[in-house]
Each structure stands twice: as structure tokens, then as C-alpha cells.
Amino acid sequence: MMEKQSSSSTNPTNSYPAKKEPLRVGVLGFGGLGQAAARVLAPKQQMLWVAAADQKGYAYDAAGLNPDSCITTYRSQGSLGYLEPAGVLSNQTIQDLINQASVDGYFLALPNLPNTFMASVARQFIEAGWQGVLVDALKRTSAVEQLLELQDELQEAGITYMTGCGATPGLLTAAAALAAQSYAEIHRVEITFGVGIANWEAYRATIREDIAHLPGYNVERAKGMSDAEVEALLEQTNGILKLENMEHADDVMLELAGICSRDRVTVGGIVDTRNPQKPLKTNVQITGRTFEGKISTHTFTLGNETSMAANVCGPAFGYLKAGVSLHQRGIYGLFTAAEVMPHFVN
Amino acid sequence: MMEKQSSSSTNPTNSYPAKKEPLRVGVLGFGGLGQAAARVLAPKQQMLWVAAADQKGYAYDAAGLNPDSCITTYRSQGSLGYLEPAGVLSNQTIQDLINQASVDGYFLALPNLPNTFMASVARQFIEAGWQGVLVDALKRTSAVEQLLELQDELQEAGITYMTGCGATPGLLTAAAALAAQSYAEIHRVEITFGVGIANWEAYRATIREDIAHLPGYNVERAKGMSDAEVEALLEQTNGILKLENMEHADDVMLELAGICSRDRVTVGGIVDTRNPQKPLKTNVQITGRTFEGKISTHTFTLGNETSMAANVCGPAFGYLKAGVSLHQRGIYGLFTAAEVMPHFVN
Numbered sequence: 001m002m003e004k005q006s007s008s009s010t011n012p013t014n015s016y017p018a019k020k021e022p023l024r025v026g027v028l029g030f031g032g033l034g035q036a037a038a039r040v041l042a043p044k045q046q047m048l049w050v051a052a053a054d055q056k057g058y059a060y061d062a063a064g065l066n067p068d069s070c071i072t073t074y075r076s077q078g079s080l081g082y083l084e085p086a087g088v089l090s091n092q093t094i095q096d097l098i099n100q101a102s103v104d105g106y107f108l109a110l111p112n113l114p115n116t117f118m119a120s121v122a123r124q125f126i127e128a129g130w131q132g133v134l135v136d137a138l139k140r141t142s143a144v145e146q147l148l149e150l151q152d153e154l155q156e157a158g159i160t161y162m163t164g165c166g167a168t169p170g171l172l173t174a175a176a177a178l179a180a181q182s183y184a185e186i187h188r189v190e191i192t193f194g195v196g197i198a199n200w201e202a203y204r205a206t207i208r209e210d211i212a213h214l215p216g217y218n219v220e221r222a223k224g225m226s227d228a229e230v231e232a233l234l235e236q237t238n239g240i241l242k243l244e245n246m247e248h249a250d251d252v253m254l255e256l257a258g259i260c261s262r263d264r265v266t267v268g269g270i271v272d273t274r275n276p277q278k279p280l281k282t283n284v285q286i287t288g289r290t291f292e293g294k295i296s297t298h299t300f301t302l303g304n305e306t307s308m309a310a311n312v313c314g315p316a317f318g319y320l321k322a323g324v325s326l327h328q329r330g331i332y333g334l335f336t337a338a339e340v341m342p343h344f345v346n
Numbered sequence: 347m348m349e350k351q352s353s354s355s356t357n358p359t360n361s362y363p364a365k366k367e368p369l370r371v372g373v374l375g376f377g378g379l380g381q382a383a384a385r386v387l388a389p390k391q392q393m394l395w396v397a398a399a400d401q402k403g404y405a406y407d408a409a410g411l412n413p414d415s416c417i418t419t420y421r422s423q424g425s426l427g428y429l430e431p432a433g434v435l436s437n438q439t440i441q442d443l444i445n446q447a448s449v450d451g452y453f454l455a456l457p458n459l460p461n462t463f464m465a466s467v468a469r470q471f472i473e474a475g476w477q478g479v480l481v482d483a484l485k486r487t488s489a490v491e492q493l494l495e496l497q498d499e500l501q502e503a504g505i506t507y508m509t510g511c512g513a514t515p516g517l518l519t520a521a522a523a524l525a526a527q528s529y530a531e532i533h534r535v536e537i538t539f540g541v542g543i544a545n546w547e548a549y550r551a552t553i554r555e556d557i558a559h560l561p562g563y564n565v566e567r568a569k570g571m572s573d574a575e576v577e578a579l580l581e582q583t584n585g586i587l588k589l590e591n592m593e594h595a596d597d598v599m600l601e602l603a604g605i606c607s608r609d610r611v612t613v614g615g616i617v618d619t620r621n622p623q624k625p626l627k628t629n630v631q632i633t634g635r636t637f638e639g640k641i642s643t644h645t646f647t648l649g650n651e652t653s654m655a656a657n658v659c660g661p662a663f664g665y666l667k668a669g670v671s672l673h674q675r676g677i678y679g680l681f682t683a684a685e686v687m688p689h690f691v692n
Binding site for chain 1: 382385386389517520521523524525526527528529530532603604605633636637638640641642643644645646647648649650651652653655656657659660661664675677684685686687688689690692
């Protein structure tokens with residue numbers, strides 16, 4: 001029997017050589033997602049978390065930031081600007097951080113409220129003459145479309161921008177793009193997510209974005225709701241948000257990748273704001289016709305024990321690393337999660 | 347309610363611009379896999395099948411080959427060399443085809459018997475001074491390792507070589523690389539495949555490669571078996587081949603991509619040689635630990651109605667298209683299916 005060989009690695013020249021020095025990474029936004037990102041980064045050898053910003057301040061330390069100190073400061077004092085000694089209070093935190101920090105790539109863990117916000121942040125990077133990699137975990141089709149309009153400017157600026165690189169869009173969109181390979185034609189891509197969070201207050205911005213998808217709500221109305229109003233809404237629904245036919249950029253991303261027209265892509269899910277256990281297994285089903293004329297469905301299913309934070313931040317940094325490989329080769333412009341394989345970050 | 351927008355595409359500059367002219371594609375090997383590849387290519391707008399070779403001859407037509415004519419000729423006369431008017435009989439078919447044909451990329455649908463054969467074919471392309479994209483659907487770790495040794499030569503030659511780009515390794519390896527993104531550490535990647543074929547004689551070489559994995563067999567012995575001997579073996583097992591702990595290159599590919607050490611990757615499966623229905627659903631399970639310390643498993647499952655041919659040839663051409671994008675940017679050398687996102691071919 002030919003057993004699996006356990007020979008040592010041949011150590012070939014890697015096709016996408018990893019930098020020997022860890023990548024210097026920044027995180028913009030320090031709510032639930034930004035704080036999770038800091039925790040994800042902390043044990044990595046290949047990335048060093050050196051910069052972070054919130055609305056009122058930023059922190060930068062070329063030797064690396066400490067997640068515990070940053071999270072404690074943010075929660076107790078309301079801004080990273082109070083961090084000793086690396087914090088700086090500012091009225092233009094992103095601009096100040098861009099100018100001060102040496103960073104290879106930023107994860108934009110910002111709530112996209114208003115819906116034009118992420119594109120305006122990208123413009124700030126372009127205008128500052130900054131060069132490097134930007135990654136977002138945007139959700140809405142219309143928000144990704146605004147970035148598509150910046151394609152040429154990003155390319156000229158020397159910025160490699162990876163958009164839609166969270167869980168959905170992101171990990172599940174990429175799984176759909178991959179699964180599509182077995183088929184001659186794609187009939188349907190159906191994403192169904194389950195999210196469970198113990199306490200919605202740790203994800204205030206994310207929950208407001210979800211509420212904006214509900215019947216009778218929109219982005220402006222959701223953003224304008226007080227915490228008490230959100231609480232009252234969740235009281236009515238027993239803490240459950242049921243979302244159907246959502247405006248999710250998975251559709252435009254799969255269309256751009258040439259996989260199917262956007263109307264064949266649907267996204268929906270159930271968010272339980274009072275239970276960390278997921279109400280259903282997040283999955284994407286890809287249905288198509290093979291070259292022999294058979295109709296079939298591939299399925300990619302996420303383990304229930306993986307949190308939204310793990311499924312968003314992990315891929316985001318995987319795409320950041322892949323983006324750095326592109327950037328090092330002089331490949332700039334806009335890319336989506338459906339076009340590029342994320343690189344695992346150790 | 348914010349409904350899904352049905353606005354027309356914004357038609358941005360695509361990050362990886364598709365060639366306007368269809369890619370000119372060749373297929374080396376014209377057994378079951380090569381013939382399926384011809385059928386997969388036939389309806390594509392973005393690829394034109396212009397060249398094919400078997401052991402005794404080749405066919406080349408810059409205007410495109412007809413799959414029906416080619417398959418009929420091969421089956422009735424034993425070689426594409428008899429095809430009228432595009433066929434040529436030859437004792438060195440690959441070398442002659444390389445020299446004569448204008449081809450952007452070849453799918454190497456060759457049985458890798460002996461186990462050094464694919465690497466020797468790659469060397470022929472290097473020695474001929476050919477530039478373009480090569481894609482294989484190799485299975486064995488040791489075969490992929492031989493190609494890894496050619497990394498520098500391929501790069502110097504201006505060849506972009508995509509290895510392990512079938513189903514497993516290939517589609518399922520890439521799914522594992524993608525799924526890994528949710529985790530801080532990967533504990534186990536377990537690939538289990540089901541293959542059903544109505545008639546083993548249409549896949550003589552593939553079945554011999556499978557037999558080589560059985561206890562008491564190896565590549566040389568399997569290759570040396572007569573059809574009658576294969577038939578007798580299958581009679582004993584009721585047509586079922588049960589394969590465990592196979593030497594599959596998924597392991598070295600995931601190790602090279604930095605995802606986990608090769609000993610954490612296992613591949614096994616069941617091949618039914620007398621029934622086109624699969625004995626079980628082909629799947630890959632990726633188990634890891636998230637940054638929060640949770641252990642979980644993502645699963646990617648292929649629809650039962652998708653054939654081995656669809657799951658090998660589809661991804662192979664998706665990687666060929668992605669390889670052409672790399673090649674057009676001057677990115678040469680060796681890449682695996684775990685590093686690059688395949689591009690959907692319309």
C-alpha cells in the first residue's frame with residue numbers, strides 16, 4: 001500500500017513570497033468588530049497590530065498595540081485617544097493616523113453609516129497619497145458600487161483595495177465563486193445566515209445595519225434610533241431579526257466575477273440578539289447545470305461554533321495578506337472577495 | 347424595506363481584464379478525462395479548443411476542433427492523428443504540437459503513469475521554449491513535489507504552471523484553504539470522496555491510478571495490469587474500490603499555503619465502478635480553533651449529480667483562466683489550487 005508520505009517539506013520558492021518582517025496592520029473603527037479584529041491579530045506571527053482609530057482618537061505604536069489595554073481604555077473612557085502613551089485625541093482621526101503611521105494595510109472595521117461612509121474613507125486615503133492595502137467587510141450592494149467607481153483612482157493612487165471581504169459578502173461569496181467551477185451555468189446562489197449574539201449592545205452598529213433591512217426601515221431611520229428604541233423593537237420580536245432578500249453585495253460581486261447575473265443571488269438570515277447560539281447553520285447553496293446537463297447543488301456550511309467575529313475578521317485578514325502580495329507585485333485597484341484567494345495568516 | 351436593487355451593472359474596469367479574443371486552449375491526453383474536457387470546452391465563449399494530443403498523434407485547428415469528430419476518430423481509429431484534415435500521426439506528439447500550435451494554455455489531462463510523467467511533460471515545454479499556462483489535475487503528493495522542484499525553471503521559462511487543479515486536489519483543496527480563514531489554527535482537513543462511474547473502461551487510466559492506492563498494489567503494478575486483470579479485481583470487490591489514507595497532494599498544497607502541516611490532511615473515498623450514482627457525497631471537512639478558543643468544523647459538500655468529469659474539468663479550466671491573468675501580468679512559476687482563486691469561464 002502506498003502510504004501517505006511523511007517526507008519533510010521540499011521548501012520550494014513560494015509563489016507569493018511572504019515578507020520576513022510581519023505586516024504592519026491598522027484597524028479603523030473600534031466597536032465590536034474592531035475589538036474582535038484586535039483579538040484575532042494578537043497571536044499572529046505574520047502580522048503586527050500597530051494602529052487603530054475611533055471617532056475621537058487614535059493609537060499608534062510601531063512596536064505593537066496591546067488589545068487588553070486598548071479595549072479597556074476604549075470601554076472606560078470612550079476613545080483610544082486616551083490610551084497611555086500611544087493615544088492621541090483628534091477631530092480627524094483617520095487623516096491624522098494616515099499621516100503619522102507606517103502601516104502596510106488597514107482593515108476598515110467601520111460601520112458604513114451613512115451608506116457613503118466607506119467610499120469617503122477610501123477617498124481620504126487616496127487624497128492623502130497613502131499607498132498600501134485596504135480591506136473592508138461591506139455588506140450592501142450600493143456601498144460596493146460606490147467603491148467600484150473609485151477603481152481607476154485607487155489604481156492610480158497605488159492602493160490595492162479588497163472589498164466585501166467579511167463573511168457575507170466575503171467567505172461565502174468566495175465559496176460560491178469556487179463551487180461555481182463545477183458548472184457550465186449557475187442558476188442560483190442562495191446564502192442563508194444564522195447569527196447569535198449574547199448581547200446586542202456589543203454590536204450596536206451591526207445590529208442597526210441589520211434593522212435597516214427590515215420592512216419599514218432604512219439606513220437613515222435605523223441610524224437615528226436610540227438604544228432604547230432598538231431595545232423596544234427587539235422586545236417586540238423576542239430578540240429575533242428575520243431578514244429576507246437583503247441588499248447584499250454578494251450579488252454584484254458574483255456578477256462582476258462573471259459567475260451569474262445578480263438577480264440569481266439571494267441573501268437572507270436570522271439574527272438572534274439574545275442567544276450566542278446560532279438559530280441556524282450559515283450556508284451557501286450553489287445550484288447549476290453541469291456540462292452533461294445535470295442540475296445539482298454544492299453546499300458550503302459554516303460550523304455553528306464559529307462566531308460572526310471569527311467569520312468576518314479571519315477572512316478580512318486573509319484578504320489583507322493576499323492584497324499585500326498583489327501590492328508587492330505592483331497590482332493596484334479594486335478587487336472583491338470573489339476574485340482573489342485569501343492567504344492564511346499564521 | 348430596502349429591496350435588492352436591480353440597477354444595471356456599473357461596468358467598472360475589471361481588475362483582471364478578460365481578453366476580448368477567446369483563449370486558445372489545448373488538451374493533452376484524450377482518454378475519458380481529455381474527452382470530457384473537450385465537451386466542457388465546446389460551449390464556452392471565452393475559450394476555443396484548438397489542439398489535442400494522444401500517444402500516437404495530435405490534432406490542431408486554429409479555428410477550433412469539433413469534439414464529436416475528435417471523439418469518434420479516437421474511438422474508432424485509436425488516435426487523433428487520423429482526424430481529417432487536422433490530424434497528424436507522430437512519435438513525439440507533445441513536442442510536435444508545442445512547436446506547431448498557437449495555444450495560450452494547455453490542460454494536461456494525461457494519466458501520470460509512471461509517476462514522473464507529468465514532470466517530464468513540463469520539462470518538454472520548458473525545453474521547447476514555450477511560454478503560456480499549463481494546468482494539471484495531478485493527484486499524488488510525490489508527483490506535485492516533482493513539479494515543485496521545477497519552480498525556478500518554470501519561472502525563468504515564462505510558464506505559469508497551475509498544479510493540483512482538479513477536484514481533489516483542486517476544488518476541495520481550495521475550499522479547505524478558504525474555510526481555514528475562520529480559524530486561528532487548523533486541526534484537521536478530511537476529504538472524503540464518492541465516485542460513481544457506469545463503466546470503468548471509459549476511465550481505464552484513472553481506475554488504474556486508484557487501484558495503485560489499494561493495499562498490496564503500487565503504481566508500477568497497477569499500470570502493468572491487463573484489462574482482464576482489472577476486471578477480475580473489480581469482480582472480487584463487487585466493483586467497489588475503497589481507498590483510505592491516500593497519498594493525495596491536498597496535503598502538501600495546504601502545507602505550502604501555510605494552512606496546516608501535511609499530516610493533518612487525510613484523503614479517502616469510495617469508487618463504485620458499476621454505478622454512475624455516487625456511493626456517498628464528496629465533501630471536505632475543515633476543523634479548527636477560532637480566536638475565541640472554540641473548536642468547530644466547516645463543511646463543503648458537492649452535489650451528487652456532479653460527475654468526476656465536471657468537478658475536475660470545470661475547475662481545471664477555471665484555474666487555466668486565472669493562470670492566464672497571472673501570465674499576462676508577467677507572473678510565472680508554479681502555483682497550486684490552494685493559492686489562487688479560479689476564474690469562472692463563460
